[in-house]
Amino acid sequence: MIYITRKENFNAAHKLSRTDWSLEKNQEVFGKCANPNWHGHNYQLFVTVKGEVNPETGFLVDLKWLKQVINANVVDKLDHQNLNLDVDFMKGKLASTENLAIAIWDILNPIIVAEGVQLHSIKVYETENNFVEYLG
Amino acid sequence: MIYITRKENFNAAHKLSRTDWSLEKNQEVFGKCANPNWHGHNYQLFVTVKGEVNPETGFLVDLKWLKQVINANVVDKLDHQNLNLDVDFMKGKLASTENLAIAIWDILNPIIVAEGVQLHSIKVYETENNFVEYLG
Amino acid sequence: MIYITRKENFNAAHKLSRTDWSLEKNQEVFGKCANPNWHGHNYQLFVTVKGEVNPETGFLVDLKWLKQVINANVVDKLDHQNLNLDVDFMKGKLASTENLAIAIWDILNPIIVAEGVQLHSIKVYETENNFVEYLG
C-alpha cells in the first residue's frame, strides 16, 4: 500500500453565516468570520490516493490524470468564486473548512474509485495555521 | 544604515472591477479576478523601516511598537474585510495589490517618520506567486 | 470522523542535559545539544482534534476556543522561557522534543475531551528537519 498526494490551490471568498440567524447571532458564534461583506483565503487542497504500484508504469496513479480530475471537478468550481454564493456543491451548507473538505471528498471519491485506486484523504488548509483533514 | 522588517497577515475579499465599466468589460480586462461575487486571499504584508541602531537598546526600532502601529492602522482595518466595500482608505480605488501597497505606505509613512526612523518599503503578497513592493 | 489542526509557535531556550551526569557524559550522549549555556529554537506546535461536525455551526470545534486553550495552557508557559528552568510541567524531565510533546498531550487531552471532542495528535517541530508526533 502506497500513498500519493497532489496539491492544488484556489483563492475564494466566503463568510461563516447562517441565513436563519441574525447578524448579531452570527457574529456572536462566528466572530469576525461572519463579517457581512465577505473575506477570503488562498486555500490549499491536498488529495491523497492509495493503492498498489502498477508494475508497468511504476505509478500508483498518473498524476497528470489526478491533476485534471481535481481541477475539472473541484478547483475550477472554487477558484475566484464565492463559496456561499457560486458553488453548487456548497449550496445550503455552512461554508466551513470542514464542510468543504467533506464535499470535495464526496465529489472525488467515486471518480477515483472508478480508476481502480482508493481515495485516502482530503486535506484543506484555510490558512497555514488552520487546516482540516477528512478520511471519509 | 540598517533595515528591519515586520511581517503581518490579513485575510480579505476583493474583486478587480470598475463600477463605470460593464461586467463584460471588467472580465475582458481583469479575467476571473472580476468575478462579481468576490474572491479572496491570505495577504502577507512586510513593512521595512531603516535608520541607525540606537546604542542604548541595540534596536533600530522597537518591534513591539512597530507591530502595534501596523495592526492598529492597517491590519485591523483589512483583516476579514472586503477591500472594495469596507476599507476607508481603499474607497474609490481599484482594489489591486499595487494600490493597496501605496495606500498602506501613505498611512504608515508619517507615523514611522514621527518616530525618528524612515519607512523603506511596503511589500504585499497576494499569493506566493504574485507580490508588489512600493518604495515611496 | 474529521480532523482539524491549529498551529501555534513559541520561542524557547533549552539544553539536553541530565543533572546527575557530568558535562563530559552529557556531551558524549547529547553532543552540542548539551552545551552548558543553553541554545534555543522557534518551536512550532500542531494540535489536531477529531470528531463529528456539529451541523449547527459546520464546525468540529471552534478554532477561536482551541487557540485560546492552547495559548493559555501551553504556549504562554513556554514562549520566551527556558524549558529546563521555567516550565512547571517539564520539571524533572529531559527537555527533549519527545518529552515536550507528551507533556503537552497530558495537559490538553482532558480539556479537549471535556469539550466533547477527541485529541488526535500533538506534533512539535524543533526545526524544519526534526519533529515529533505523539498520538497518546
Add this chain to the structure above:
Amino acid sequence: MIYITRKENFNAAHKLSRTDWSLEKNQEVFGKCANPNWHGHNYQLFVTVKGEVNPETGFLVDLKWLKQVINANVVDKLDHQNLNLDVDFMKGKLASTENLAIAIWDILNPIIVAEGVQLHSIKVYETENNFVEYLG
C-alpha cells in the same frame, strides 16, 4: 508510542522511461517526464521512526545517529546523481517517486529495526505539489 521524523534533501536527475518501449510510447504514457535528456528535482526525504521514549535520554532514537544512517545509506547514493544510471538500488526499476520510496524503505528498515525501534514511514517529495508516502 511516539513518532520522530528527520528530513534530508537530495538533488538528482531522472526520467520516466522504459528501455523496452519506444520514445513515442514513453512520451505518450509519461508525457514530458520522458524527455530523453533527463530533468531533475530537489527531492525532500522524510524518515519517520516510532517506538517508546528511552527514559535515560528522553529520546526515541538519537537523531544524530538517524541522520548518519540516512545519509550514509541513502542520500549519499542519490545526491547529485542520475536515478536511472547511477543508483544501484534503482537499477532495473522505473525511476518513479513511488519506486524510490519503496527502495528507500527496503534499505532503511532492517537498520532501524536492528536499533530496536520501528520504521513508520518513508515520505518523498518530488516537488511541493507531488509527494509519496510508503508505510511498508
Add this chain to the structure above:
Amino acid sequence: MIYITRKENFNAAHKLSRTDWSLEKNQEVFGKCANPNWHGHNYQLFVTVKGEVNPETGFLVDLKWLKQVINANVVDKLDHQNLNLDVDFMKGKLASTENLAIAIWDILNPIIVAEGVQLHSIKVYETENNFVEYLG
C-alpha cells in the same frame, strides 16, 4: 515607482562541466556538480518589473500577460529539459545559475520594455539555500 513580481517554477537537469576540461579537472573545480550523468533541481524564477501604476486598471502590468510571456519565452524552454543539451539560449555556456539568470534577463528585457515598463530583476533559486539575482 512600484515593483511587481511573478514567480514561476521549472524542473531541469544540468551539470557544471566544461567540454574542454577533463572529468578530473571539472570535478576538482565543480565538485559533485560535475558528476557526468547529470543531476537536477526544482528551480524557482522570480521576475520583477517596475514602473508607474496605470490609473485605468490599478495595475503596473497585467500579471496574466507577464505569466504568459515568462512561460512562452523561458519556462517552456527549460521545464523538464537538460540545461546543457536542450536549451538554445544556454548553448556554449556553463550551466551555472549566474549564467541562467543573465540569459533569462536578455530574453525578457526587450519584451518587457516594449510593453512600456522596465525589467528590474531576475532572481533564480537553484535550491532554497542558493540563489542568484541579476539587475541587468
Add this chain to the structure above:
Amino acid sequence: MIYITRKENFNAAHKLSRTDWSLEKNQEVFGKCANPNWHGHNYQLFVTVKGEVNPETGFLVDLKWLKQVINANVVDKLDHQNLNLDVDFMKGKLASTENLAIAIWDILNPIIVAEGVQLHSIKVYETENNFVEYLG
C-alpha cells in the same frame, strides 16, 4: 553586476538585557525578550555577495568556498551557543538581531573582499516575522 546568496542556519539562546539595568528596567524596555533564563531561536542567515561572473567557471564565487567561510567564521561560533555568554564577537553588545547582523558583516567583509568580490548584504531572520538586513 550579479548577486549570489547563500543561506545557513543556526540555533542559539539569547536575551535582551543590559547588565547595567535592573531586571524591571530591562523588562520594561525589552518585554518578554528580557526574561532572565534566556529564550532562543532558529536563526536564518543570508549572505549576499556581488561582482562579475568569472567566464572560466560561470561563477561569481564558488558557493562551496562561501559556505565554508560562513560556517568556519560565523555559524560554528553561534550554533547551539548563547549569544550573550559564548560568542566572542558579541561580547559587550546587546544581543539584538541588528547588532548580530552588523557583527557578522564585520567578520565576513574582509574575507570576501580578499577573494575579489564584494559583500552586498547580511540578512538575519530571528523568526519568519522579524528580520534585519545590513548593507554595510
